[in-house]
Amino acid sequence: MQHKKELTCVDCGTQNCKYKDRTYPDFCLTTNLKEEDLQWALERYEEERNHEIMVASAEVEYEGYGKWTRVQEIMEFARKIQAHKIGIANCIGLIHEARIFARILRANGFEVYSVICKVAGKTKSSIGIPKSCESIGAAMCNPILQARLLNEAQTDLNVIIGLCVGHDSLFYKYSEAYTTTLITKDRVTGNNPAAPLYTAHSYYRKKFNLDEPKISRPSVEGSNENLPK
Numbered sequence: 001m002q003h004k005k006e007l008t009c010v011d012c013g014t015q016n017c018k019y020k021d022r023t024y025p026d027f028c029l030t031t032n033l034k035e036e037d038l039q040w041a042l043e044r045y046e047e048e049r050n051h052e053i054m055v056a057s058a059e060v061e062y063e064g065y066g067k068w069t070r071v072q073e074i075m076e077f078a079r080k081i082q083a084h085k086i087g088i089a090n091c092i093g094l095i096h097e098a099r100i101f102a103r104i105l106r107a108n109g110f111e112v113y114s115v116i117c118k119v120a121g122k123t124k125s126s127i128g129i130p131k132s133c134e135s136i137g138a139a140m141c142n143p144i145l146q147a148r149l150l151n152e153a154q155t156d157l158n159v160i161i162g163l164c165v166g167h168d169s170l171f172y173k174y175s176e177a178y179t180t181t182l183i184t185k186d187r188v189t190g191n192n193p194a195a196p197l198y199t200a201h202s203y204y205r206k207k208f209n210l211d212e213p214k215i216s217r218p219s220v221e222g223s224n225e226n227l228p229k
Helices: 035-046 048-063 070-080 094-106 130-134 143-152 166-175
Strands: 085-090 113-116 157-161 178-182
Touching: 035 048, 035 085, 035 178, 048 070, 070 094, 070 178, 085 143, 094 113, 094 157, 094 178, 143 166, 143 178, 157 166, 166 178
Parallel strands: 085 113, 085 157, 157 178
Antiparallel strands: none
């Protein structure tokens, strides 16, 4: 049984929630929003720490727009939220990058506490991961322990450098400090996971089983005529 396609923000060709001079599609999440959902979110932003994070994030976006690298953005963000002790949760495959980042942080007055993904050195099969997975390395990644050790170290802000898909999810779940990501690992693209998206209608078209027409940018008038069927 084929389920009916549910249209959401990725299917919109107007983005009128930003531009305010176009037409909302019938399925728009903004125009169909339940008032209690909006109020729930707005009330969360009123909470003291959440409010500080939102203000700092907006200021960093504004002040460094098109000028600051993400490394600098993280440092400026940390300063704005008074985060001095920075936790690094990194993949062992990106230890070189983590060391450079730590050196930059220290040179700019921050304290650094890092925990590598293979901490404790437990084998994958010891927790029920199939033995076959050990063929690419016997030691398991340990994102929950990474989070716990950074929690115990009382870091003010945690930064992920290259944790695997899924391992990062567990780290986000168990980290008590706010967390941001510096590097998203992609072994195939040299840690540039957006690259396949830019080639999804050429080199990666068959690999991704794409058969719909190329998605164009929204027109000035904001029509939906170029949306995928």
